[in-house]
Amino acid sequence: MTFAVVDDDDDVRKALSRLLRAMGHDVRAFASAEDFEAEPAVMDCTIVDVRLPGLNGLELRERLRSRNASAAVVLITGDGDPLSRDIAPSVGTPLVTKPFDADALARAIAQATSTQNSV
């Protein structure tokens, strides 16, 4: 699968990309939502941090969904963010908190993509 990783933290972006590649996937990494949207290629799954400068993760999800209702998105977050309350964790948009274990990540990806398949 081709993944998009969107996180403004350099270390996290690098590590997550490395992990996904070690898991056997292709990864494209972006530091911001704007950078991601500039990329025309379609991704199989997008892993995006809720907290981003500019357009945040939630908004990015909405935009993806508006273009493609079954787009697979996994949200990752680093804190007990008040915004987390805003998140209506609908089925298909799993939320993983950092630091996340590789298995947890895998489960979230599976959930996101299965929804995609089921729609």
Add this chain to the structure above:
Amino acid sequence: MNRDDRVLADRTPGDRGELRAHAALPQAEELNRRIAESIGDCVKILDLDGRLLYLNSAGQRTLGITDHGALLNQPLAGFFDDSDVRAAAEDAVAQARDGGSGRFQYVMRTASGEAKWWDAVVTPITDRSGAVVQLLGISRDITERRQEEAFRTAQHQVLEMIATGSALPAVLDRLIRLVENQCEGMLCTVLLLDENGTTVRHGAAPSLPADYVDAIEGSSIGPRAGSCGTAMYLGERVIVTDILTDPLWEDYRELAQRFGLRACWSTPIFSPQRTVLGAFAMYYHEPRVPRADELRLIETAADIARIAIEQRRAYQALRHSEARVQAILRAIPDWMFLLTVDGVFLDYHVKDVSKLHAPPAAFLNRNVREVLPPPVAETLAQAFARVGASDEDERVEYTLGSEDDERCFEAWIVRCDGDKILSIVKDITARKRAQLELDAQRRQVAHLSRVAYLVELSGTLAHELSQPLAAVLSNAQAARLMLDRTPLDVDEMRAALDDVIKSDKRAGAVIDRLRALLRKGDATLQPVDVSDVAREAIDLAYGELMSRRVAVKSSFPPMPLVLGDRVQLQQVVLNLVLNACDAMTNTQPTQRQLVVSTTANDGFVELAVSDCGPGIPDGELERVFEPFVTFREQGLGLGLAISRSIVTAHSGSIRAENNVDGGATFRCLLPIAAPESIET
């Protein structure tokens, strides 16, 4: 002399005794005549009906005639215009005629126009048989005597006014009228010299035009400043007989002319130390040279004015010193001790007798070094010596008592009576304890606030730790997965492990910062510009503000400095800002507006943080500051409570209010530091 002839005509010579007496008569007559001519009194000889037979030279001079021939046979009463005087004169004549004597007083103008007072006595002139044949009238000029009497009475009145503490303007007014009464046409004034030594101030001038008086007020003395200004400048009497021509009046000539003043004589009024207090001046509407008696009058008046002015100054000085004493006593000292400069107790005064630590016998007439413990005694003794030598007050704090009953005292030491020391002592134990408690509280608040800072930033902190930890975990797990692959990608594994190390260090740094925050440190008071603090706090919260899509409008002009702990104040701003963001969580992102501003007025710097959330529920405006009261789902609800503690510890205040157009505003007031408490 007709008298001679007429008398002789009625007699027949015969008796030898009579002849001898008769011979002596012309000599006696001549003697009498010469006497009458030489005395200054006015002598009249009148017939039995009171008609004039003879008037002496003095009388002629008074009436301004050289020959009394024209007045012969005029009745005495006819000399007077006043009907009362005429009647009195007739009475006197009648009394004399009957063998007695009559007396009356009257005022009459002399030829030169001067009004003079006269005392007239009419007595009978008898012949040898005792029969009244003529009348003798002698009039004496009592003008001076009367004037002196009047003057003395008035002077007495003025002095009495001074002694009974009448106000200076009233005294000077009376004095002036007294003097003006002595001389017709004279207008007097008293001018005062301001303490600055150069400005003329109005004292009293009841007869001078108000406009003239106003024009003089505030002018400066000098070598050519009219009569008074010059007199005060030179310290000498100045006589100007004609204002129109005298050079001294050059600058004021036009002014004097406007009011018709032509002559002005001024004498300075001196204090006992020979400083000039003011001047006494006499004005006339025509050019005049002063007579000797007028000069004497002006000096007397200046003397009385001096007494009046000095008395007022003494009174004012007394009031001033009384005020000082009152101020001292208002400090309500617990003890007052009078000592010599060397530290020997001379006297004491205690507000509450039971508070005296030792009986008077134990310290009176003994040296402080014998009475108090050495370190305290030494400090005080040295202070006494310094105050005694320099006349500068000193404040000394000291403690007395045992370990479990230690009391603090504050002694205000002043010199008094020239060579003695007054020590005014207050027990400040309670105040000191309160101060210590306050300091302890401040430290507590500082610590608590750091902990609360932690709680406030718990979200941010968790986030900050989660990033490096996530990187560590992901890198480690990636490396683990790679170990199972063939071929081994050693470079990638190395990179992964390197990143693990790097991220762990990053986490360590976050932990270090945490520790620093937790460390209990003392609040340091520094001069702080609240605008700078607010700006830094906004920068700190930038990430949060951005991710919550809160627009910030700020106004941070340079503020007067306040004394405070920079970190703590930053916490307060941060707390208010984050609070505001929380309040706007449910507001439309495009409407989320945060306004932060600093202003200075009325001795305070005000920091205002406004949001456009739902506002604070009615009645909760004070409750929000209570600990553990929160309208958020996260946090302990300590933020505002801690903020208030910090602000209170800075002698400031914080309150919440709802905005008219929605949302709430938190206003924090901090006192502007006094300039002397700021040192760079």
